[in-house]
Amino acid sequence: MPAPEQRDEVEMLATMLLIRRFEERASQQYQAQKIGGFCHLYIGQEAVVTGAVAATRPDDYLITAYRDHAHALARGTSADACMAELFGKATGCSRGLGGSMHYFDKANHMYGGHAIVGAHVPLAAGMAFAAKYRKEDRVTLCFFGDGAINQGGFHEALNLAGLFKLPVIFICENNFFAMGTSVKRSTSLEHIVDRAEGYDMRGEIVDGMNFREVRDKLSEIIASIRKDPHPAFVEARTYRYRGHSMSDPASYRTKEELEKYRLDDPITRLRAQLTREGKLTNEQFDKMDKRAKEEAMASVKFAEESPEPPLDELYDYTYANGVEAGVSPAKKTASGKKA
Amino acid sequence: MREITYRQALNEALAEEIERDPNVFLMGEEVAEYNGAYKVSQGLLDRFGAERIIDTPISENGFAGLGIGAAMVGLRPVVEFMTFSFSLVAFDQIVNNAPNMLTMSGGQFNIPITFRGPNGPAHQLGATHSHATECLFANVPGLKICTPATPRDAKGLLKTAVRDNNPVLVLECELFYSHKGMVDDEGVDLLIPLGEAEIKRAGSDVTIICYAQTVPMALAAAETLAGEKINAEVLDLRSIKPLDLPAILRSVAKTHRVVIAEQDRPFCGVGAEISYRIQKEIFDELDAPIMRVAQEDVPMPYNERLEQAVLPNAEKIVAAAKKIC
Numbered sequence: 001m002p003a004p005e006q007r008d009e010v011e012m013l014a015t016m017l018l019i020r021r022f023e024e025r026a027s028q029q030y031q032a033q034k035i036g037g038f039c040h041l042y043i044g045q046e047a048v049v050t051g052a053v054a055a056t057r058p059d060d061y062l063i064t065a066y067r068d069h070a071h072a073l074a075r076g077t078s079a080d081a082c083m084a085e086l087f088g089k090a091t092g093c094s095r096g097l098g099g100s101m102h103y104f105d106k107a108n109h110m111y112g113g114h115a116i117v118g119a120h121v122p123l124a125a126g127m128a129f130a131a132k133y134r135k136e137d138r139v140t141l142c143f144f145g146d147g148a149i150n151q152g153g154f155h156e157a158l159n160l161a162g163l164f165k166l167p168v169i170f171i172c173e174n175n176f177f178a179m180g181t182s183v184k185r186s187t188s189l190e191h192i193v194d195r196a197e198g199y200d201m202r203g204e205i206v207d208g209m210n211f212r213e214v215r216d217k218l219s220e221i222i223a224s225i226r227k228d229p230h231p232a233f234v235e236a237r238t239y240r241y242r243g244h245s246m247s248d249p250a251s252y253r254t255k256e257e258l259e260k261y262r263l264d265d266p267i268t269r270l271r272a273q274l275t276r277e278g279k280l281t282n283e284q285f286d287k288m289d290k291r292a293k294e295e296a297m298a299s300v301k302f303a304e305e306s307p308e309p310p311l312d313e314l315y316d317y318t319y320a321n322g323v324e325a326g327v328s329p330a331k332k333t334a335s336g337k338k339a
Numbered sequence: 340m341r342e343i344t345y346r347q348a349l350n351e352a353l354a355e356e357i358e359r360d361p362n363v364f365l366m367g368e369e370v371a372e373y374n375g376a377y378k379v380s381q382g383l384l385d386r387f388g389a390e391r392i393i394d395t396p397i398s399e400n401g402f403a404g405l406g407i408g409a410a411m412v413g414l415r416p417v418v419e420f421m422t423f424s425f426s427l428v429a430f431d432q433i434v435n436n437a438p439n440m441l442t443m444s445g446g447q448f449n450i451p452i453t454f455r456g457p458n459g460p461a462h463q464l465g466a467t468h469s470h471a472t473e474c475l476f477a478n479v480p481g482l483k484i485c486t487p488a489t490p491r492d493a494k495g496l497l498k499t500a501v502r503d504n505n506p507v508l509v510l511e512c513e514l515f516y517s518h519k520g521m522v523d524d525e526g527v528d529l530l531i532p533l534g535e536a537e538i539k540r541a542g543s544d545v546t547i548i549c550y551a552q553t554v555p556m557a558l559a560a561a562e563t564l565a566g567e568k569i570n571a572e573v574l575d576l577r578s579i580k581p582l583d584l585p586a587i588l589r590s591v592a593k594t595h596r597v598v599i600a601e602q603d604r605p606f607c608g609v610g611a612e613i614s615y616r617i618q619k620e621i622f623d624e625l626d627a628p629i630m631r632v633a634q635e636d637v638p639m640p641y642n643e644r645l646e647q648a649v650l651p652n653a654e655k656i657v658a659a660a661k662k663i664c
Contacts, residue, residue, distance in 0.1 A: 063408075094444050094447070098442075104444035106447040111412075112443070116431060116436075119435060122403070122407070122408060123408030125404070126404065126407060126408020126409035126411070127412050129405055129414075130414045133390065153404060153432075156404075160395070160396070160405055163396065319483075320451075
């Protein structure tokens with residue numbers, strides 16, 4: 001497995017571009033009514049998840065909330081599988097049964113995609129608990145928004161993680177708005193990171209628009225956790241350019257504020273850093289961007305041409321089979337189909 | 340076979356499953372150092388150590404979720420609620436996370452977790468501590484629910500629940516922990532399938548469908564009815580979900596009369612669903628309307644006389660049976 005510092009930055013920039021172009025396409029397809037339900041875009045926040053993933057091993061656990069397209073893409077889920085999921089197709093990363101808010105990819109250690117605010121934070125504690133129970137040195141990355149930090153499940157999970165010294169990093173993607181309500185109007189603390197202190201864990205603030213800062217801080221924390229399991233808390237200050245969801249015009253923010261952050265764009269920033277250091281030419285960047293656009297475009301075609309999940313599989317995922325030996329499997333008897 | 344208590348039977352089931360599978364662990368409030376609020380986990384900490392018998396803070400939403408997360412990555416947690424009345428604090432985890440994960444992930448993540456603990460009214464605990472939660476959870480696809488009424492069923496159902504690859508709720512009866520009953524010898528790997536009802540008393544004139552706390556009530560009622568030349572069959576569901584509909588239909592086709600004795604509330608209660616299924620499947624076999632004996636539809640009063648008035652009992656079951664026999 002490559003050491004974190006050897007993860008290629010140009011490659012991670014390509015991932016950021018793919019996330020951006022994928023979501024621009026998703027937005028377009030949503031407006032064309034090809035995508036149902038809710039759809040929350042990550043555009044503007046790309047440096048947070050790519051920076052974090054650059055600091056991890058592929059077998060570290062990753063779990064997030066409903067703004068999850070980027071997390072799957074960063075973990076290696078294909079744009080095809082991601083777009084097909086938005087289209088509700090059988091080739092989607094959750095077979096079209098999850099939708100935008102419930103991306104899962106077991107092979108790439110992406111554990112969802114969870115849409116009840118704060119409810120997945122205890123799950124992250126459980127994944128970290130399992131790693132410690134089995135004496136593995138895996139780290140769990142748990143992403144959530146600033147809206148989650150006032151939910152009971154969040155506090156209970158942080159207490160358990162602090163109490164049991166679980167190898168988990170709670171990463172608050174602070175984009176300053178919980179849906180349409182600003183942090184100032186929802187949270188008793190000025191600095192979200194101060195929540196960590198109440199649970200006896202290390203807390204750090206990072207510039208979530210800066211890929212390198214996120215990666216370097218996470219690398220340092222992860223190295224310390226692998227040596228001796230403990231939880232940590234990172235507040236990544238970032239900004240989403242779009243509304244909370246596709247149906248939100250974000251009229252609670254000013255144009256000036258948005259422009260300020262756009263000038264600090266995480267993709268532009270990493271590109272400039274690499275260009276300045278002679279690691280990336282304009283031609284290379286243009287080529288990468290072109291590839292990202294083509295991949296996103298191709299994913300739409302793939303999703304459109306993919307089959308729907310078959311109706312006769314409707315009951316197949318309600319209960320798992322494979323009950324251990326000696327017990328008769330009760331598949332479908334509880335579903336109402338047979339019983 | 341030997342005689343042990345319901346509590347001992349559960350304790351044996353836990354010990355055997357923790358011994359058998361290194362992925363099984365027990366977690367909950369006071370399960371370790373205190374040996375369990377109702378002593379179900381007595382001795383397990385000494386035997387298996389603090390890595391596998393884990394005390395939690397009073398934090399149901401947190402530790403229920405922790406268990407589900409651990410199950411996502413391959414462990415098989417047994418999570419004890421001190422009472423299922425407290426499971427309501429973790430309702431979102433039990434209803435939204437555990438049973439939905441398999442579908443939401445397109446079949447990638449099943450959740451092999453057991454939630455267990457006492458359920459249903461005990462004695463003068465008041466409205467907040469007397470919930471019979473089976474009807475709340477039975478409404479949720481993806482959950483399995485069993486309701487052991489005897490020591491043997493308690494042991495066999497709990498062991499099966501731990502081995503099931505789905506979230507299973509084992510709803511125990513606080514008032515039964517000291518009840519004794521015959522259980523297979525130690526060393527017998529006693530597994531009772533989920534979704535298999537059992538005839539606890541054979542009869543021909545009326546079927547009394549019951550589970551959990553209403554099983555002894557139904558057996559007592561059957562004795563009284565026998566004195567009045569009514570031969571009642573007592574069918575213990577043992578599992579609410581999966582529901583053993585074939586066993587219900589077989590019994591009703593034999594007796595043509597039904598009393599459903601349930602420990603939950605009447606509105607959208609377990610008996611409502613069973614009544615519907617019976618009339619839908621074998622309407623012509625019924626010689627009388629289906630009767631239900633459930634709690635009264637009120638929050639549980641503390642006062643002992645009023646509490647008794649709310650609860651089902653043998654006399655109410657006898658009265659219901661006599662109306663249709």
